[in-house]
Amino acid sequence: MAKITLSKLTKRFGEYEAVKGIDLTIADGEFAVLVGPSGCGKSTTLRMIAGLEEITSGEITIGDTVVNDLAPKHRDIAMVFQEYALYPHMTVRKNLAFGLKMRGYKKGEQAPLVQEAANMLGISELLERKPRELSGGQRQRVALGRAIVRKPKAFLFDEPLSNLDAKLRVQMRAELSRLHRRLATTMIYVTHDQVEAMTMGTKIVIMKDGLIQQVGSPMEVYRRPLNQFVAGFIGSPAMNFFKAMLVQRAEGVYVEAASFRVPVPERLCGPYQCVLGREVIFGIRPEDIHSFELLQQQQSAILPECRADSMICGEVEVIEPLGPEMLVLVKCGDQTTVVRLDPRLDLEVGQDINLQLDMEKMHLFDAAHPHARIEAP
Amino acid sequence: MKISERTAGYSLVLPGVFLICALLVYPVLYGVYLSFFSKHSFFPEQKFIGLTNYLYLLQDSDFWMSLWYGTVYSVSTIVLQVALGVAAALILSQTFRGRNFVRGIVLFPYIIPTVVAIILWKWLLNNQFGFINYVLFALGIVGEPVNWMGKDHIMSSLVLISVWEFFPFVVLSVLARLQTIPPVLYEAAKVDGAGQLRRFFHVTLPQLRNVLFVVILLRGIWMFTKFDTVWLLTQGGGAEKYIRTLPVYAYMRTFMYYQAGLGSALAVIMFGVLVAATAVYFNLFRRGDE
Ligand SMILES: Nc1ncnc2c1ncn2[C@@H]1O[C@H](COP(=O)(O)OP(=O)(O)OP(=O)(O)O)[C@@H](O)[C@H]1O
Ligand SMILES: [Mg+2]
Numbered sequence: 063m064a065k066i067t068l069s070k071l072t073k074r075f076g077e078y079e080a081v082k083g084i085d086l087t088i089a090d091g092e093f094a095v096l097v098g099p100s101g102c103g104k105s106t107t108l109r110m111i112a113g114l115e116e117i118t119s120g121e122i123t124i125g126d127t128v129v130n131d132l133a134p135k136h137r138d139i140a141m142v143f144q145e146y147a148l149y150p151h152m153t154v155r156k157n158l159a160f161g162l163k164m165r166g167y168k169k170g171e172q173a174p175l176v177q178e179a180a181n182m183l184g185i186s187e188l189l190e191r192k193p194r195e196l197s198g199g200q201r202q203r204v205a206l207g208r209a210i211v212r213k214p215k216a217f218l219f220d221e222p223l224s225n226l227d228a229k230l231r232v233q234m235r236a237e238l239s240r241l242h243r244r245l246a247t248t249m250i251y252v253t254h255d256q257v258e259a260m261t262m263g264t265k266i267v268i269m270k271d272g273l274i275q276q277v278g279s280p281m282e283v284y285r286r287p288l289n290q291f292v293a294g295f296i297g298s299p300a301m302n303f304f305k306a307m308l309v310q311r312a313e314g315v316y317v318e319a320a321s322f323r324v325p326v327p328e329r330l331c332g333p334y335q336c337v338l339g340r341e342v343i344f345g346i347r348p349e350d351i352h353s354f355e356l357l358q359q360q361q362s363a364i365l366p367e368c369r370a371d372s373m374i375c376g377e378v379e380v381i382e383p384l385g386p387e388m389l390v391l392v393k394c395g396d397q398t399t400v401v402r403l404d405p406r407l408d409l410e411v412g413q414d415i416n417l418q419l420d421m422e423k424m425h426l427f428d429a430a431h432p433h434a435r436i437e438a439p
Numbered sequence: 440m441k442i443s444e445r446t447a448g449y450s451l452v453l454p455g456v457f458l459i460c461a462l463l464v465y466p467v468l469y470g471v472y473l474s475f476f477s478k479h480s481f482f483p484e485q486k487f488i489g490l491t492n493y494l495y496l497l498q499d500s501d502f503w504m505s506l507w508y509g510t511v512y513s514v515s516t517i518v519l520q521v522a523l524g525v526a527a528a529l530i531l532s533q534t535f536r537g538r539n540f541v542r543g544i545v546l547f548p549y550i551i552p553t554v555v556a557i558i559l560w561k562w563l564l565n566n567q568f569g570f571i572n573y574v575l576f577a578l579g580i581v582g583e584p585v586n587w588m589g590k591d592h593i594m595s596s597l598v599l600i601s602v603w604e605f606f607p608f609v610v611l612s613v614l615a616r617l618q619t620i621p622p623v624l625y626e627a628a629k630v631d632g633a634g635q636l637r638r639f640f641h642v643t644l645p646q647l648r649n650v651l652f653v654v655i656l657l658r659g660i661w662m663f664t665k666f667d668t669v670w671l672l673t674q675g676g677g678a679e680k681y682i683r684t685l686p687v688y689a690y691m692r693t694f695m696y697y698q699a700g701l702g703s704a705l706a707v708i709m710f711g712v713l714v715a716a717t718a719v720y721f722n723l724f725r726r727g728d729e
Binding site for chain 1: 621623624626627628629630631632633634637641642645646648
């Protein structure tokens with residue numbers, strides 16, 4: 063068990079800088095998820111921690127040891143790869159025992175550890191099989207087993223679930239979380255899937271172009287994204303963005319976009335004072351937009367004051383029923399907005415719809431580079 | 440008229456079956472048939488003599504010598520070829536500058552005609568003005584020129600030349616297989632704590648197992664029946680006797696003593712030895728699988 067710290071970590075491949083100096087501390091026992099779009103340097107970072115990739119500059123410590131120049135075998139970490147990387151000529155038992163054998167465990171010491179790991183993952187029946195005789199899900203379990211059998215200081219996962227079908231992925235997600243709770247070992251998990259990040263991580267690290275954009279708990283990064291990129295990346299479907307201007311009127315402060323104008327709640331007027339009259343990016347999540355009609359019918363408690371002037375109108379373009387909810391693409395002016403609505407609502411493509419924005423949940427970002435979140439200093 | 444699917448099928452494979460019979464089955468059977476006759480190689484006179492050819496060979500010390508030489512030659516060349524070939528393939532699978540150039544060079548010996556290779560080596564190994572003797576002498580390794588084509592060294596020379604000529608085949612096969620081993624296996628092994636040597640023995644070698652099985656089998660058959668390299672090296676030297684392997688001996692019996700029947704018997708024995716060795720080999724491999 064160990065704390066892992068990265069400081070000013072960089073990685074160059076020739077001229078190309080894949081990781082551009084990142085600082086990160088992962089506490090002992092934490093489940094940290096590195097998430098970001100393809101090519102942002104997640105795997106490279108993970109592989110540097112594992113010792114599979116040389117560090118260009120910076121420092122990595124695991125526990126109290128600087129591991130920059132340590133070979134992978136001396137770092138006492140385990141890694142699970144996307145392609146499983148099981149040794150094809152060895153039985154499951156030998157695959158699990160390999161790491162122990164390489165570390166000089168005697169045959170007699172190996173067996174109980176292998177059995178324990180196999181029991182934990184429910185693969186004791188598969189021990190005598192070869193990897194090619196296993197299904198994808200079973201291989202994944204064996205790969206996990208090979209990692210946990212050694213009881214390492216930390217686990218590193220590089221998109222371990224991306225080769226599984228959707229249902230199995232959900233199941234393995236839960237299982238990994240359970241495993242983490244049970245072992246209480248530091249885990250670093252790389253994925254480009256924000257759902258995996260949100261559901262499993264106790265700490266989410268969002269990366270882009272070799273840089274860390276934000277670090278925080280799942281709800282933190284969801285509620286308070288520090289820039290437009292994070293806001294758009296976390297949450298599915300993604301947050302809606304509008305180019306807008308913050309204007310002061312007699313009745314209060316308004317967000318004025320090309321096709322609508324909505325009032326800013328009084329609570330927020332103070333903090334937003336600094337961007338009055340400036341171009342901003344206005345963001346609102348699909349679940350924070352409601353159908354005006356439905357709210358009225360239900361006399362909903364969501365919006366105590368259903369102000370008619372915080373309403374926007376549009377035309378229903380696409381309806382995607384998902385069962386418990388439906389996603390509706392609404393065309394407002396020349397921009398399409400995604401709205402998450404109650405499926406009981408009777409809608410038809412082409413009809414007009416009035417939408418009520420929950421402005422308490424609004425986000426504002428600087429329209430100038432670097433699209434940082436605007437809030438009270 | 441409607442041709443049934445069955446008839447159509449048979450008529451389609453018929454030409455193939457005929458070709459196989461004409462080109463494979465007939466010559467082999469004819470060879471076996473001939474081995475029971477006393478037959479002159481060119482004149483159409485033959486006499487059935489049953490197993491006499493075989494019985495004669497069992498008492499023929501020349502036959503036993505050639506079987507021995509053939510075995511020594513095949514086993515030593517295969518061991519050396521495989522060791523050298525795998526080593527070279529491992530080196531060539533690394534990334535380094537000029538790799539493609541070196542890969543091309545390594546394949547050279549396999550491409551040049553045997554005749555040329557033999558002339559080249561005879562020249563290199565010449566005991567009076569050969570380059571190899573010159574180097575050995577200059578380095579002080581030998582005190583006097585080694586007679587490479589003489590009785591004592593001709594087998595070593597033959598093995599050396601054959602290994603040089605045929606190891607690129609091993610390189611080619613092994614290199615092709617090496618490139619299909621997923622690099623992530625090595626990374627997993629690194630994280631699991633395996634050093635370079637253990638990664639070779641626990642990851643690389645097991646992956647090469649199947650290709651080595653085929654390579655050793657093929658090379659074994661080819662080395663045991665190799666004629667041209669051996670024959671060409673014996674030309675113009677007095678030590679011919681000391682590298683007279685089975686194929687050469689069969690050739691001599693057939694085309695120098697005109698004993699076609701005896702030659703055929705030799706060929707049949709060679710065939711039998713190969714079949715037996717292959718069977719044992721397959722069995723060993725299968726047992727190793729468990
Ligand atoms: N060995 C390498 N040589 C050169 N460039 C590389 C190498 N490995 C990675 N890169 C580059 O570094 C960048 C980051 O790669 P990395 O594999 O870390 O991305 P990633 O975030 O894991 O993406 P993905 O989600 O697609 O796996 C990419 O632009 C990639 O092209
Ligand atoms: Mg990756």
